[in-house]
Amino acid sequence: MSYLHLKVPPTRDERLKPCHAYGGNMDGLIHGQKEGCLTSNGRTFAQCTGCQLLLSAVMAASIPNTVLIFHAPVGCGSCFLMFAGVTKEYQTTRGNEDSVGMIWLSTNLNEIDVITGGETKLEQAIIEAEERFHPHAIFVANTCVPAIIGDDIDNVASRLRPQINAKIIPLYCEGFRTRFVATAYDIVYHGILRFLLGDDKVDWKPQGEVERREYEERCKRTVNLLNVGSMGYVDEKELTRLLNAIGLEVNIYPCFTPPEKFVKVKDAALSVSICATHDDYFVEHLKELYGIPYVLNTIPIGTDNVRLWLLEVADFFGIREKALGVIEAEEAELREALKPLRTFFEGKTTFVSTGEIRAGAQATMLEQDLGMKVLAIRTHHYDKFGDVVFDHFKGRDDVTINVATAQPFEQANLLNRLKPDIFLGHTGSNVWAAKQGYPVLSIFGPVNSYMGYKGVFEVATRLERLLQNPEFFKTLGETTTLPFKEHWYDEDPYSYIQQTLDAA
Ligand code: SF4
Numbered sequence: 001m002s003y004l005h006l007k008v009p010p011t012r013d014e015r016l017k018p019c020h021a022y023g024g025n026m027d028g029l030i031h032g033q034k035e036g037c038l039t040s041n042g043r044t045f046a047q048c049t050g051c052q053l054l055l056s057a058v059m060a061a062s063i064p065n066t067v068l069i070f071h072a073p074v075g076c077g078s079c080f081l082m083f084a085g086v087t088k089e090y091q092t093t094r095g096n097e098d099s100v101g102m103i104w105l106s107t108n109l110n111e112i113d114v115i116t117g118g119e120t121k122l123e124q125a126i127i128e129a130e131e132r133f134h135p136h137a138i139f140v141a142n143t144c145v146p147a148i149i150g151d152d153i154d155n156v157a158s159r160l161r162p163q164i165n166a167k168i169i170p171l172y173c174e175g176f177r178t179r180f181v182a183t184a185y186d187i188v189y190h191g192i193l194r195f196l197l198g199d200d201k202v203d204w205k206p207q208g209e210v211e212r213r214e215y216e217e218r219c220k221r222t223v224n225l226l227n228v229g230s231m232g233y234v235d236e237k238e239l240t241r242l243l244n245a246i247g248l249e250v251n252i253y254p255c256f257t258p259p260e261k262f263v264k265v266k267d268a269a270l271s272v273s274i275c276a277t278h279d280d281y282f283v284e285h286l287k288e289l290y291g292i293p294y295v296l297n298t299i300p301i302g303t304d305n306v307r308l309w310l311l312e313v314a315d316f317f318g319i320r321e322k323a324l325g326v327i328e329a330e331e332a333e334l335r336e337a338l339k340p341l342r343t344f345f346e347g348k349t350t351f352v353s354t355g356e357i358r359a360g361a362q363a364t365m366l367e368q369d370l371g372m373k374v375l376a377i378r379t380h381h382y383d384k385f386g387d388v389v390f391d392h393f394k395g396r397d398d399v400t401i402n403v404a405t406a407q408p409f410e411q412a413n414l415l416n417r418l419k420p421d422i423f424l425g426h427t428g429s430n431v432w433a434a435k436q437g438y439p440v441l442s443i444f445g446p447v448n449s450y451m452g453y454k455g456v457f458e459v460a461t462r463l464e465r466l467l468q469n470p471e472f473f474k475t476l477g478e479t480t481t482l483p484f485k486e487h488w489y490d491e492d493p494y495s496y497i498q499q500t501l502d503a504a
Pocket residue numbers: 051052053072075076077142143144145173174175176
């Protein structure tokens with residue numbers, strides 16, 4: 001599928017044809033997605049959505065020793081401020097004690113630049129980034145305004161490369177180009193593949209003959225573990241522990257990894273993703289360019305999906321029996337630890353809202369590992385990669401499925417009908433649920449554990465704590481009102497979704 005000859009990769013809308021608006025059951029969603037009849041679903045009213053710029057920026061800025069330039073009016077990326085400080089902490093936690101956190105600049109385009117063009121300002125910003133910070137790489141994030149007025153950031157980068165030591169990496173993350181913010185991951189990987197990998201001038205392999213042979217032997221059992229920016233170091237440690245336990249070595253990319261280490265990506269025997277939404281573009285290209293196969297089917301959340309994930313990796317290396325030994329010992333220990341908690345969770349209901357892959361796996365974990373009852377799942381979008389992680393919910397009419405990027409009005413209506421005991425979602429959607437009086441648990445977080453066997457236990461204990469004392473949320477619900485009219489709660493929550501065909 002190589003798109004690397006293109007300056008701008010295709011959007012998810014073009015490449016994967018996902019669905020972004022749906023209300024119904026799981027079978028209708030899977031069937032409609034397969035038939036392609038949900039792609040043009042829309043809404044006659046939409047409350048808000050996301051811009052891929054922010055997601056691109058979060059991913060790019062996680063990489064240390066880089067500068068990120070927003071080629072933009074100063075407003076674009078201003079909400080990026082919420083990441084100030086935390087990036088440094090996340091990098092430090094991962095052993096980068098000299099981290100200064102993210103450094104970002106804006107070309108601050110104004111009305112005059114819209115007439116005269118913004119390329120000169122971008123040139124100045126790149127030179128300033130080089131002179132002030134001496135980074136290994138400079139990401140240039142293109143936004144709507146320069147895209148509309150026709151600034152050519154690739155051209156600017158090419159002009160400056162002879163005089164700039166840093167690798168200049170253009171990122172085409174204009175918000176208007178896509179309805180699917182996950183396109184951001186393709187954009188950043190596209191830049192990394194074009195300008196950070198494949199620098200064959202650098203010989204990173206050990207020089208001595210023996211050391212070189214040892215290194216090459218090690219590579220045969222080394223995997224690229226692909227993390228995501230919202231993933232904590234604790235989860236990376238847990239997954240590394242499991243992969244080490246079956247005899248594999250692990251290198252982690254792309255988030256929080258120094259850019260000079262990226263050249264080693266192509267030495268690994270296998271790429272191991274934990275999220276297809278994040279990685280399919282990257283792993284396909286690694287396979288095509290460097291012949292590295294990949295594992296992409298699931299996310300290691302919940303015992304079933306951890307088992308599936310680990311066995312897929314093991315099968316590639318022909319070590320299934322060894323992996324089964326590890327899995328059975330870990331599952332037995334976990335079952336014992338969960339026993340008292342399962343009694344507590346019996347009969348408790350829940351509502352899950354997050355990205356496609358995490359949503360399916362986390363909801364499955366809540367039912368299978370904890371014995372809770374899932375009433376509803378919301379996912380930001382749906383594409384072919386969801387089918388494996390949603391397997392548990394096939395044939396189920398008792399779980400409502402809503403595909404929506406944000407759209408808090410739909411969520412509020414659903415919550416008001418379903419009244420779950422607890423809501424698990426992103427911080428943004430959690431605020432709305434909390435104001436309705438529901439206890440909320442963040443469904444991802446860079447300081448807490450979610451993945452592997454440790455993740456199952458930790459999520460269970462956090463849920464138990466919240467459910468034991470929901471008073472804060474109860475009071476918040478009693479003293480807060482959402483901005484929706486009362487009659488909205490009596491209407492069909494999906495009444496603003498336009499389904500082009502009845503997928504069910
Ligand atoms: S949609 Fe365009 S103008 Fe708005 S923040 Fe994103 S890049 Fe900037």
